[in-house]
Amino acid sequence: MLEIRNLRKYFPIKGGIFQRKAINFVKAVDNVSFSVKKGETLALVGESGCGKTTLGRTILRLIEPTSGSIFFNTPSEILREIDALTEKVRRNSATKDEVERLNKLNLTYNIALRDEKGLKNLRKEMQIVFQDPLSSLDPRMTIRETLSEPLKIHEHLRKEEIEDRVLELLKSVGLKEEHMHRYPHEFSGGQRQRICILRAISLKPKFMVLDEPTSALDVSVQAQILNLLKRLQREFNLTYLFITHDLSVVRFMSTRVAVMYLGKIVEMAPTEELFNNPLHPCTRSLLEAVPIPEPTTRRKKLIIEGDVPSPVNPPSGCRFHTRCPYATEACSKEEPPLIEVSPEHLVACPLADKLKKS
């Protein structure tokens, strides 16, 4: 359903006397490729600064990508054609017609190249829910006004019809009519997040980015929201990209997981496979570090030392090598590619095979 190819997002760091020249770049997302299948929940996990949030927003074009392609709902034969043509262009063996054909296809299908107008139609199909529900609601708008906005913009309805729709939405998540005229600060965190979710699904999108939707919430509220998200996924046949740093939520929510570290995907696998058989040391250390609410199983942990390095000057070679307990000299020299080690299980670590056996 969603195909991401070689996506990059570099944020310039301005320097020089007039703060105008880019002296360096934060490589928030660095050459990331993956796909999201229809109806699945792909979880994007990683520590802060790994680029998962940037990636989510770049896909929705809330942040402009530096380079790369994003294909949404593109027929597979067209994707194949684009791939073939791109390969030809790369090898400089494409004819003029083929180059033109590729440009045309890219303009039609590649979201990364859409203009404002082209994006507006896309907005109905792709939505986002943010981490902090309080700051993602306009404090000067009542809930009715906030929820009316998407309907006003995309569907030409009469005022009363909009109001009916809003009321219907509110009721579907257990909120009442009197809540319509209240302001965001009068609600609890869980209620606010439900309102944000409503705003996102009011246009009946097909794909949603959930950017840490529960990390600002308490566990009992988190459970309510997660259940709601699952229910909505079933009802509306939604596809989720679930961004989080909390691995326990991942196991509950997702069908597939991609682990990111400093702008790169280091491991990708179906959820159960990843949890039962984590291969990349980065994934392992993340899993080990999760505190488990079972005091009897208090384990000897693999606690990795040090902090996440700066994404401005990421370590050479494998970016995790500075913290990796298994790192060899080769790790600091060569960047390991993401390879499929078993069906659907991709790892970017040359030692993965050895670790698998140990």
Added chain:
Amino acid sequence: MSLKNWTKRHESQLKELRYTGFLIRRNMLIMTGFIIVGIMVLMGILAPYIAPYDPTDMQFSQRLLPPSAGHLLGTDDNGMDIFSRIVYGIRLDLLIAITVISMVGVFGTILGVFSGYYGGKLDEITMRIADIFLSFPYLLLAMAIAAVLGPSIFHSIIAISVTWWPIYARLARGATLSVKEREFVEASRAIGESNIYIIFKHILPNIIAPVLVQATLDMGNVILEAAALSFIGLGAQPPQPELGLMISVGRNFMRDYWWVATFPGITILVIVLGFNLMGDGLRDLLDPKVRRSLL
């Protein structure tokens, strides 16, 4: 819609309003500010009914009379009643201030919001122009402009406005930059709202509070500046009842006829004080953080 229905729909707003009332009542300084400004505005509106004499009616037989029952605050060198002139002076100065602030406020704010929201070249150019204006002392620049245009109230309004807009442009730009980063703006973009819609629907309502505070504080400042221009002869012309002009005239007789300059002076002081107190109070009332902590 019935009243009951209306109150139900606006329950939240009414609650906030009641709370605001409570906060105002609790704070003596804010109260004082509101009362002073209230009285001044009323005096300005009702000037024809309050003033006992025509403010420009010269009675040369009654020159330089001290305060008495007949002339509450005495008369000036042209035999005009000072109390009446002060009442009309308040009206005139308030009008000048309101005109300047509403022009400057709207223009500066919109400019600031756009340059803050879009950034880039537009921002760069606007802010550099604003810097140039801000690098002159206000009064000097206003004086230069007023001098070129020629002395009159209208020209002094223009002169002040030209020097004043950068304050609002800067303020609005700064506020926009911080509001722009909030997630609800991003959410609006994700919904597919256009930039113009976002600016007017989401950004403006959220930056209006600091602008209002600044506008209130500036009411006093503009009155001071208008009075200053008149004082040096570049604003209102005699016999117009303008407070700065009245002080300027009265200054010549200060030693023997103190009331001619003193009463207009006190009036200006009180007006400016009133607006400053009110502005400071509004800042506390409108700042969401302070507002909650005042509980």
Added chain:
Amino acid sequence: MREKPLLEIKGLKTYFYTYEGTVKALHNVNITINEGEIFGLVGETGCGKSVTALSTMRLIESPGKIVGGEILFQGEDLTKLSEEEMQKIRGNKISMIFQDPMASLNPLMKIGKQIAEVLEVHQKHYDKNELRQRILNILRMVRLPSPERIMESYPFELSGGMRQRVMIAMMLSTNPKLLIADEPTTALDVTIQAQILRILKEMKEKLNISIWLITHDLGVVAETCDRVCVMYAGNVVECADVVEIFKNPLHPYTKGLLKAIPSVNRRVEELNTIPGSVPNLINPPPGCRFHPRCSKRTEICDKVEPKSIQVSENHTVSCHLYSNGG
């Protein structure tokens, strides 16, 4: 062997007087912290866990006020001390660290200098060399790499995890008896969180202090604490050994909370939820404050406030379900 209590909070009530009414943030809170243990206080946002800690430090500011109860620290009632006497206890015998270390560090002062200040305010004067050695030792204790460099750094040059370690070092430099840690790892990544929690455990062993860990994360509690109390809406609802509370939770709220956490070890299809939301503490529900959300409520629950019941040697619960001999 019975442990010796270090801090005993009895019937603590802290109210906040606001425009909308009196927020009864703490209502008869009873907590005991023993010497040499890591004590966990868990609960959700607004349940009063931080207010309890701040009350203990006597750092509640207007419009809040401690209106009743006593806080016995080594037998001395902190609520009765004057501000000067309290000042001597704060930072000296009881220290506190917060979620955001940046807010507690002076951004314009080097780390070494800040620690030196803490040492000199609370303790005798050192000569220059001795002071430097002490600071370095303190920094080494919390496993900070290259402490010489860190001494010469400003807070903004350090990462979040390092700043929190500096805070822990600083707060322990005065040899307190009790360290209160209010959500010390909430803002940190899991790998960094694991590092910080390990340091806290090491410090407890090395310095033989008590640590009062305030958190909303039951996983953190399970991995770090010896004993736990669960708070809900200004009440302590259940206290027990850490193993006991996870194995045999009694209060319906504790049970609900434990079931609501998704697990990394198993996949479940649906999470258990506690219906409703946290009550407004201006008008808290009468009787047991949890009864409107409780699936096991009986007639008595909205009438009588449950008392704390000792169910086993190290397990108390405030719930009517266990009141008749339970």
